[in-house]
Amino acid sequence: MESYLLAAVSLATLTFAYTCYGGVLFSTLPQTLAVSASPTDGQVLKAGEDNITITWGLNQSFPDGTDSSYNKVKLLLCYGPTSQEDRGWRKTVDNLSKDKTCQLTIAHRTYMRNTQNITWMIERDVPTAVYFVRAYAYNSSGNEVAYGQTTDAKKSRNLFKVQAISGRHSSLDIASVCFSAFALLSVVGFMVLEKRGRSSAEN
C-alpha cells in the first residue's frame, strides 16, 4: 500500500514539473496590435441576431519589422471581469495554455500587413456575459508573440454585453406542464384505485 502511495506521489510530482515548462506567459507579450470593435461601451447585443465588426492591424506607432515573425492572427471573444467573478472556469491566468479568459473564437486568419476587418454574427450558443475582443498574433511554430485588445489593461473600459438565447421553446414548456400534470393525476388515480381495492376486500 505504501509503495503504491509513493509511486503515485512521485508520478504526480513529475507531471507537475512537466506542466510548469509549457505555455507562453501573457505578461511577456507586447501589445503591438490595434484592435477595435463596433459595439460601444455598455451596448447590449443579441446572440443569433446582431453582428460585430472588428478591425485589426499593426499599431502604426511601432517600427516596421516588428511584425516580421507574425504568421497568423486569431480573434477571440473574451470575458470581462464581472463575468469572471465567482466563476473559476473563466479565470485569468498568466500562462496562456491555462488561461480561460478567452474561450470563444471569432476568426482565425493569416496575418497581413494592412488593416483588416470582419463582420461576425454573434453565434447562438454565446452565453450571456460582458465581453471585449482580443487578437493574438502567432508565429510559424504556433506560439503567441503579440496581442491587441479593445479594452484597457484593467479591462474596465469599452466592454459590451451579449444577451444569449434562452433555449426555451413554447413546445417544450407545454410538454413539461402536460407531463407534470399527468404525473400528479396518476398519483390521485393510484390513491383512488387503492381505496377501491380496500373497500372491495372489506366487503
Added chain:
Amino acid sequence: MEISQGGDDSHQKKFALPVDSEHKATEFRLFSVAAPHMRAFHLSWISFFACFVSTFAAPPLLPIIRDNLDLTATDIGNAGIAAVSGAVFARIAMGTACDLFGPRLASAALTLLTTPAVYCTSIANSAVSFLLVRFFTGFSLATFVSTQFWMSSMFSARVVGTANGVAGGWGNLGGGATQLIMPLVFDLIQHIGATKFTAWRIAFFIPALFQTLSAYGIFFLGQDLPDGNYSQLHKSGDKHKDNFAQVFYHAITNYRGWILALTYGYCFGVELTIDNIIVQYFYDRFNVNLHTAGIIAASFGLANLFSRPGGGMLSDLMAKKFGMRGRLWTLWIVQTLGGVFCILLGKVGSLGVSVAVMLIFSVFVQAACGLTFGVVPFVSRRSLGIISGMTGGGGNVGAVLTQVIFFRGSRYSTETGLTLMGVMIICCTLVITLIYFPQWGGMFCGPASKGTTEEDYYMSEWNSAEKEQGFHNASLKFSENSRNERGKRIGSAPTPNNRTPDTYV
C-alpha cells in the same frame, strides 16, 4: 415451484422461491423475476436507480447549464446542496409512510410526485428556478428507505443483508450511470439539430420519463408483502401495530444510531458530493471534453455495482470470525482509507493518475456504505425502521455539510476542497471507536464483564407492561439469532441466562 415450508397446511400458496414461516424468501436468486419476492427486488432497485439518475442528471451538463443560466460557482454549489438536503427529512418520514401505506404505494407515490420537478428542469431560466427544481427532485432519494423496507418485508434474515446491499448498491449506480447517459443524450439531441441551450433541456425528459415508468411498474406489478398488499390483507391479531412514540423514543435515545448517522455522512454523503462535483472537476482541471468527463465521472458511481454489495458481504465475513468487533474494525479501516485516497485525489495533478486514485477511492467509500448497513440492523430491533431512516438521513446531512464547507463559491479550488474533505472523513470516522455494545464489545473494549447478553440489550427497549402482552417476542427471536455476533473466538457454547462468559477478548 415449491410449496411454502413451515408446516402450515392451510396455506395453499405456492412460491417460486423457498420461503420461511412468514413467507419471506430464504434464497436470493438474482436472475429470477418471480413474483412476489424477486419481482419486488427488481422493481425497487430499478426505481431507486431512476431516482438517482434524475437527482444527478444536472451535474454532467453543468458546463452547458452554467452558461445558459449565467450561474456563478455559488449558485451551482447552492443547487448541489439543495439537491441532497431535501431527502434528509424525507428519508425519516418515508419510514413512517411505509408503515402506514406499505412500501409499494409509498415509493410509487413519492417517485411520481417528484417527476414534475424533473420535467420542469427543462423550463428553468434562472439560478433560483434551477435551485428549486434540484431541491424538489432530490426528495426522490427517500426511496432508499422504501427499498430497504420492502426488501426486509420480502426476504428472511439470512439473505436480507445481501438483498439490501445489492438493492442499495445498484440504486446508487444511477449516480454514476447518469454521468454517462446525460452527455450521450445531449450529444444525440445536438446532432439531430438543436442548439446547445435547447438540447440540454430536451435531454431532461429522458430521466423524467424513466422515473414515471418505474413508478407505474411498482404500482401495477409490485406487492407489499409476500401474501398481498396492505389494502387487501385482513390484518390479523399477530401483526400488532407498535406504539410510534415508544419506537421514536428508543431510536433517538440510542447513541449508536447518531454515531452511525454521522459516519454514514462521510461515506455515502461524500459519494453524493462527488456525484455533484466530479464532472466539472475533470472538465475544468484537465480540459477534457464533456463526453470524456462524463465517462470518467461515471466510473466513480458505477463501482457501486460490486463495491457496496462487497462491503456488506465483507461485514458478514468479518462477523463470522470476529463478531460485531470485526464489523466495527473493518468499517473504521475501510472508511479511513477512503479518506486517505480522497486526500490523494486532490493532490494528484495528472489525468491518468487522478482517474486511478478516484477509482480506488470509490471502492473504499462505497464499501464503507455497505459496511455501515452491516452494523445498523443490530443497533435496535424495535426501532430498526427509524434507525435506518436516521442513518440514511445522516448520509444526506454529510453531503450538505461537505458541499457547504468545501465546494460552494470560490473560497477553495476544487482540488483543495477534495483534500480537505479527505481530512474531514478521517476525523469524523474516529467516532466509530465510541460505539460499544455491552454484549459484544466495541473497537477497543471487550464485552461487559458482568455478562450482558443479547436478550438484556434488546429487551431493554420494552417495558414490563409490553412484555406481559407478548409484544417483545420478535425481539426475543432476533436476540437468539444475533448470538453469532460474538464471533468464533468468544465462547461458542450457548450462554445460560445472566451468567458471565469465562473468557472474552
